[in-house]
Amino acid sequence: MFRHSMPFSELIGQDRALGALRSALARGALHHAYLFGGPEGVGKGTAARLLAQACNCEGEGSLGPGLASPVASALGVDPCGICGPCRKIARGTHPDVIALAEERAMVKAGRWEPKGGRAPSRDIVVDQVRDLVDHRLAMKRFEGRRRFVLVDPADAMNPQAQNALLKTLEEPPDDTTLVLVASSSEQLLPTIRSRCARVLFAPLADAVVADRLVADGRSPEEARLAAALAGGSLGRALALxxxxxxxxxxxxxxxxxxxxxxxxxxxxxxxxxxxxxxxxxxxxxxxxxxxxxxxxxxxxxxxxxxxxxxxxxxxxxxxxxxxxxxxxxxxxxxxxxxxxxxxxxxxxxxxxxxxxxxxxxxxx
Ligand SMILES: [Zn+2]
Structure with a gap:
């Protein structure tokens, strides 16, 4: 779904959620665990990737190595989208930006093999979380300034998998931020939710969705209809x-x-x-x-x-x-x-x- 990189301003209708992230970035005070909540198709996953890019961008005007420096905050926090790290993160090949998704999707993408030849699950299973915690996060960072773990959709973690992630959420390795992306965050254990800083993404206004569809070449009538039916989700509107x-x-x-x-x-x-x-x-x-x-x-x-x-x-x-x-x-x-x-x-x-x-x- 996410094909190319873009600055935060490209993410429409989420000023409040992005304001919170921007100011944390500018202060160099990023939390170690976030829960991005809100309906499907409103930009939560995109925002998670933009955050990883903003922290690792090496382009001109980026934050630079001194993440918290006043100079950096004056420059703004948009990732450039074209430097090496930005491109790798957009393609999903940055070694310090680890994505965790449903087992079936990970198998399909050639990024995971279930143990013992078991059929892949529709959940994020405990084996995946253990592999993350015991192996991938046990290693040092490779090349990035800050490591990210993007769990999307986090509500696909079954209870066992959630429990296996608890300790890491509480005490993540240095310079590591976990972002849990969930459209049904009530599926997450209270112990998981309470360990994350919550950022709420609102449903998009119908007019915002319709404008975006018109910009994509749909007729105004069709755009209005799709927006009305999509319930504030651009992802859903685009799929109609x-x-x-x-x-x-x-x-x-x-x-x-x-x-x-x-x-x-x-x-x-x-x-x-x-x-x-x-x-x-x-x-x-x-x-x-x-x-x-x-x-x-x-x-x-x-x-x-x-x-x-x-x-x-x-x-x-x-x-x-x-x-x-x-x-x-x-x-x-x-x-x-x-x-x-x-x-x-x-x-x-x-x-x-x-x-x-x-x-x-x-x-x-
Ligand atoms: Zn960049």
């Missing part, structure tokens, strides 16, 4: 392709046009849209986004900014036709359907249930 987005938009438009008094139309809709669970879930989430637009119009009138601008006439009509309580009730049903679909519910059935709730429920 145009055809799938157009299909979801059509499904939402069809759902919005359903006749509450004709059950046969709801059943037909559920059948037509019920072929694919993931698509059905996205449709439900997008319907939730649309209904929030309806609430926004009810609250702020026609000046309200809408996430799904293409549906403006339908949104205004629904804002006049439904009470806010009804709109909220429908959001609740859409959310329940999306949750059921995440739990393997049959797609057609989940959609039908949502529509029965909408049109036949207590608050129809």
């Amino acid at each position: 392709d145009a055809a799938a987005l157009a299909a979801r938009a059509q499904a939402v438009e069809a759902a919005v046009a359903l006749d509450p008094d004709d059950a046969s139309t709801w059943i037909a809709f559920a059948r037509d849209q019920g072929g694919d669970r993931e698509a059905a879930r996205e449709t439900c989430e997008l319907l939730g986004v649309w209904l929030r637009d309806v609430l926004a119009v009810q609250a702020a009138g026609e000046a309200a900014p809408l996430a799904l601008g293409d549906l403006t006439p339908q949104t205004r009509a629904a804002a006049g036709g439904l009470t806010p309580a009804q709109a909220l009730w429908r959001i609740e049903r859409a959310r329940a359907a999306a949750a059921a679909l995440r739990q393997n519910a049959a797609p057609a059935l989940a959609l039908e249930r949502m529509l029965i709730g909408w049109f036949h429920g207590e608050l129809r």
